[in-house]
Amino acid sequence: MQIAIALFDRFTALDAAGPYQVLCRVPGAEVVFVADRARAVSDDAGTLVLRAQAGYAQVPSPDLVVVPGGPGTAAQLAPGPLRDWLLAADQASAWTTSVCTGSLILAAAGLLTGRNATTHWGSMDKLASLGAVPRRERYVFDGKYVTAAGVSAGIDMALALVGRFAGDEAAERIQLGIEYDPHPPYHAGSPATARPELVAALA
């Protein structure tokens, strides 16, 4: 099983690294980071630099596609190499997925039109304007299209996805291996639970 995680300038690191840490542990999976060409790609803080091992052309038909989000998505909503690759790869993929505002890229490419999908809580309207049916859920399955909420939600999505294609036990093993037993020290992770003034400040 080939899993391609797309990188572009100013992606959000955990959007990619979260699902990666789950998916790289699936028995038989080969994960590859792809970008417009094989190169080092900087995240949205300009600090974390990940290597894309391959250009899009070298990975034409992955089984699973993951598109992260981040401020860099803005530059990916227009036609370009990422969209061209996504549309072609989606023809053959078993799963086409995104984390955070990565779903805006899928939607702008027309892949989520009329589909249930989610994104970062601050981008729901944008997702709707691009033709998807926005859902405030941690992750959303609509056929082979799977979208996660903001940043950290990619971990939850990836575990659920592994459960679907490799079985519950495979997913549970990975969860135990990465000791994913979250205990956030605050309850501010969602606009539903954070203090209203914080939500207003970040919205």
Next chain:
Amino acid sequence: MQIAIALFDRFTALDAAGPYQVLCRVPGAEVVFVADRARAVSDDAGTLVLRAQAGYAQVPSPDLVVVPGGPGTAAQLAPGPLRDWLLAADQASAWTTSVCTGSLILAAAGLLTGRNATTHWGSMDKLASLGAVPRRERYVFDGKYVTAAGVSAGIDMALALVGRFAGDEAAERIQLGIEYDPHPPYHAGSPATARPELVAALA
């Protein structure tokens, strides 16, 4: 505030990327990935390659040190460049921290002797044998030494840490920004909740 995240061959990606994603959003923080020299460093799957921007010598006195874990820790338990740097950096640091089996590196360097600390659930005995007092908690503060449980626990630890040095509101803002409202699809993240046969298989 300078934050140094140490990298070494075969580190576990999320051990570094989880805290990074929290800490890089602290106002005024400068995060730098360091290694024996400025170079690309491969994770334990050999797939995720992160760039260390600086060698240890270039970052002699960070305010906060983060040491990730992973299979590569085994090679870091003996004297060497990482230990030399850690011991020197710890003299001036405000916080010396680890994720997962990164605490074994701190302990082997003598920094956790007699201190409460934690690590990946499968490495508690090893942590004790290196002189620390192992605690089965998500993260443990003992003075300026802060250690997190396995892999994903670095996110929780980093948020708690930000709360301590930048205040609760700063931590809550970051939590909301990364939408850290975890909903694992399974309850297998801890040996206390996973099915016993799974725990036995991975122990």
